[in-house]
Amino acid sequence: MKKILFRKLLSDCLLFFIITLLSISLIIWVFQAVNFLDIIIEDGRNYNVYLGYTLLNFPKIISRILPFALFFGFAYVFIKYEANNELLIFWNHGIHKLQVINFFLKFSILAVIFQLILLNFVVPKSQEVARSLIKSSNVDYFESLIKPKKFNDTIQGLTIYADKKNLKGELINIYIKNASQNNQFQITFAKKGVFEKKGNSKILVLHNGQTINYNNGNLTNFKFVKSDFSFSRMSSHAVVITKLQEQSSFELIKCINILSKRQTTDLLNCDRDNIRNINKELFKRIINPFYLISIILVSLFLIFLSKENINYLKLRFLIFIIGILVLVLSESLLGYISNINSNNLLLLFVPFTIFLVTYFFIFKKLTINFKKL
Secondary structure, X not given: OHHHHHHHHHHHHHHHHHHHHHHHHHHHXXXXXXXXXXXXXXXXXXXXXXXXXXXXXXXXXXXHHHHHHHHHHHHHHHHHHHHOOOHHHHHHOOOOHHHHHHHHHHHHHHHHHHHHHHHHHHHHHHHHHHHHHHHHOOOOOHHHXXXXXXXXXXXXXXXXXXXXXXXXXXXXXXXXXXEEEOOXXXXXXXXXXXXXEEOOEEEEEEEEEEEEEEEOOEEEEEEEEEEEEEOOOOOEOOXXXXXXXXXXXXXXXXXXXXXXXXXXXXXOXXXXXXXXXXXXXXXXXXXXXXXXXXXHHHHHHHHHOOOOOOOHHHHHHHHHHHHHHHHHHHHHHHHHOXXXXXXXXXXXXXXXXXXXXXXXXXXXXXXXXXXXX
């Protein structure tokens, strides 16, 4: 019977945790997706790239929301159990509160492992793939980017201008400057241009114009009645610089070891000016997940409350405040990380200290209740 009760309690906690996690994450993802839509489309990318890029950012959102969802999901279940007198079933079957606490401590270790895997492997890899997707994708939908009487330089090395755009979608009085190669550029003027589909991409078909080519000091000029201009091999101004968030934890640890020995290295983003940022990233990935143990313990304070207590609502509110403070502390302490590794040692013990203090108060509370009996 005890196993069935524990299994039901855990399944309810996991259910509301997952509901909370996915609900909040999806809301944030939608807002981010709207922002990404502006960025991606302005950069001339197609919707497949946009969809892939936004989906690859979902693991990052999950990792940020997980601690909040864990606390509020578990707290909701404990409050619900107390309101429905379901906790009395546990106590009447001889289950001690310390057994419940130790049971969830074991689960919290699994939560820490899951968060460690997410932050150290899944998120960096998904961020790396997202950047590669942007870097390798072709510029598309350029037709919608061209605004009359505005110079457009979305594509690297290319400037395009049109005097106006008629109801048929034709561009009138077009100017194109292509300076994508060293010591070479090409200037094209055309009276009219229209986008047409050719294979899997679109080309700009120019009518009645001329092209001026400059190549190492030599100028050539030719006129045309019709000429095709393709954008398929051109790249945009997209930011494709590798960030720390995309690098593996092994690379970051290796970088710290090399820099601590004052050695030189060609590792990406590995320089002395970047030590503080590397330390912050490693703390976020390796140390912060251990705050989950304390977060679960704080939510377990709710099993000590009784709705018949005159201060029930005040105490419940206090527990929520403590839980939020632990969540905020885990993020705010990252700002105190310095370039000197020895100065960061104290911050290593913060999550474990909070856990010990929280467990001590719970154990003391149980001891006092036992003596009263």
